[in-house]
Amino acid sequence: MNYTLRQLRVFLAVAAHGSFSRAADAVGLTQPAVSRGVAELEDVLGVRLLDRTTREVVLTEAGQALVPALERLLEQLDDTLEETRQLGERYRGRVVIASAPTISARLMPLYVAECARRFPEIRLTVRDNVQAGGLEQIHAGAVDFGVLVDPQAREALTIEPLATxxxxxxxxxxxxxxxxxxxxxxxxxxxxxxxxxxxxxxxxxxxxxxxxxxxxxxxxxxxxxxxxxxxxxxxxxxxxxxxxxxxxxxxxxxxxxxxxxxxxxRSIVMVCREDRSLSPAAAAVWDMVRTLPLPQEPGAA
Structure with a gap:
């Protein structure tokens, strides 16, 4: 069956309000759009759901049977989507960063410790490798992003300056x-x-x-x-x-x-693939790295 979520929600709005005009106000559509949505749903189902008169809209027997089942299904769908949204907001999972050796030694311990403090459900892993290896891992999608020396070739990469x-x-x-x-x-x-x-x-x-x-x-x-x-x-x-x-x-x-x-x-930059979106957890770590104060330069000895 070729029906849409909008058609289902429009039908429930009409059933709840007993009026196309009031349903239109409730869902933010025009009255013709609401009428058309219900008619399209009835065509797909092959059964009339509403009896329309000049003064009222009444559920048919099929409409009465559909309403409670549909309300349960849409409520379950809304709950599932909300759980998915909250999962993203909780920032959980594993994030992998590629890093050059000198950066791994001085900066990565700061990032790992701060990540554990801010996001206890994120496991931050550092891939310590030379510059060429780090860039290869980024291009291959083996890491979420890298903190590296500004590369000579920037094609297909998103670069954000971090430090000098x-x-x-x-x-x-x-x-x-x-x-x-x-x-x-x-x-x-x-x-x-x-x-x-x-x-x-x-x-x-x-x-x-x-x-x-x-x-x-x-x-x-x-x-x-x-x-x-x-x-x-x-x-x-x-x-x-x-x-x-x-x-x-x-x-x-x-x-x-x-x-x-x-x-x-040299410029230290954050690097990720231009064509790949960061996961919510990786995006949270990216923002943390971008804003975390860095250690002061040492004095000569």
Whole structure:
């Protein structure tokens, strides 16, 4: 049978009010629209539901039998839809965020703790991966969204800025540049450097910044994680350029960091697929991440 929910509700309104005009006022339709809706329902059912006279509208035997059953069914439908709406408002379920290693170390603990406080029925899971892997997971729909370095290719992605993160110089205390309060980018020309590799979202930015300042670096090691870079620097293999979110330095290490001047930074963004809507729970976490205050930048030591 090809009937509509509107036709059913219009019929119940006429039955309740005993008048097409009063039913029209109740449901916010014109009287002709109400009359047409009832007539269409009668055509579908193949039975008259209402007897119409110039002075009143009376339910037929079939109409009298239909009203209570229809009221129960529509009430159940309304209850089911309301339960579904409330389920969305309760923000329950699992939300998965892709995150680059330095972001995972400094920012994700804040987000996971705040999510547990605000939304105890949401289980927030972090997928800690390099930039390229995080973007791949977003495109594949394996995560709800990501917090990553601003990607070079933005096609099919929704991007929202979150924070900026300046780059800094990391070296041993006995390095000649460690004696300076700040380190100019141009001072890195020819300096042996252990850098993040190209799977990192920061490496392409670092290379472009070095080139812009006329620096030809001597790259001695390329590594996937800042912790590995710290080890190389501590061993005296080279200094490094790292994002500030890589800090703090390992405790009791012989390393120091210095601000690089002029200030150059990377953009931290929230990323999701443009063609996929976030679930109510994921949307709640997205808004939480967007508005949560971030830790202050550390002071040089």
């Amino acid at each position: 993160d300046p780059f800094c110089f990391v070296c041993r205390r006995d390095h000649p540049l460690a004696q300076q309060a700040t380190v100019p980018w141009r001072a890195l020309d020819g300096v042996p450097l252990a850098l993040l590799d190209f799977a990192s979202g920061s490496r392409p930015l670092i290379d472009r910044i070095l080139a812009r300042h006329g620096v030809v670096p001597q790259v001695v090691q390329e590594l996937g994680h800042s912790a590995s870079v710290f080890g190389m620097v501590e061993a005296g293999i080279g200094a490094s350029v790292l994002p500030s979110l890589s800090l703090p330095l390992p405790e009791a290490s012989p390393l120091v960091w210095r601000p690089l001047v002029p200030r150059e930074e």
